[in-house]
Amino acid sequence: MAEGDEKPSGPRRRRPLRPDEKQLWEHVTRSVREMRPAPKRRPAAPVIEEAVTAAAAPPEKLAKPAKAAPLKPVPPPKTPSPPPLAPLEPKTRRRLSRGAEVDARLDLHGLTQGAAHSRLNAFLRGAQGAGHSLVLVITGKGSSGPAEGAMLFQGEGRGVLRRLVPQWLSAPEMRGIVIGFETAARGHGGEGALYVRVRRMRGDGR
Secondary structure, eight states: OOTTOOOOOSOOOOOOOOHHHHHHHHHHHHHOOOOOOOOOOOOOOOHHHHHHHHHHSOGGGSOOOOOOOOOOOOOOOOOOOOOOOOOOOHHHHHHHHTTOOOSEEEEOTTOOHHHHHHHHHHHHHHHHHTTOSEEEEEOOOOOOSTTTTOBOGGGOBTTHHHHHHHHHHHSGGGTTTEEEEEEOOGGGTGGGEEEEEEOOOTTOOO
């Protein structure tokens, strides 16, 4: 177009394609494929619905908290049983039967049960403190015949100390003092007396 010429007004007309351009366009359009739309995502399950379902569930179907196992009661510590009473050694028994003397003796004749029990405890504790190992306790044989077991003053029977003294010596609270006891030999009173072995005090070097 020469300089100074005016541009034609109105929409421009498309020129027809040349044969070579038309052939190229057909070739390009044959290689183009239609694009498929992207697959739609499934919406995530709403959390509110799960919460509503859990709230609507009956109480028995909900998970119950685990119960703590009950604590087993601790048994109280066992009190150690006292040591068994020990008899006299055969050697000591033979010496006593031949007239050997004991370390000390106590005569309970004529005492009531209460007085005899108190006197016996005091005597044995004193013997242990003095370091004695063998003492003699005289109970008396008691009378035989119809009067045996009769009730005397303060409700006591004849020969009662002969029966009670072995029980007192066998009591658990006496095991810290008494090792054992036996009926005395005839020269020391026979069935009316008892040899009592006294336990040595702890820390006693004698």
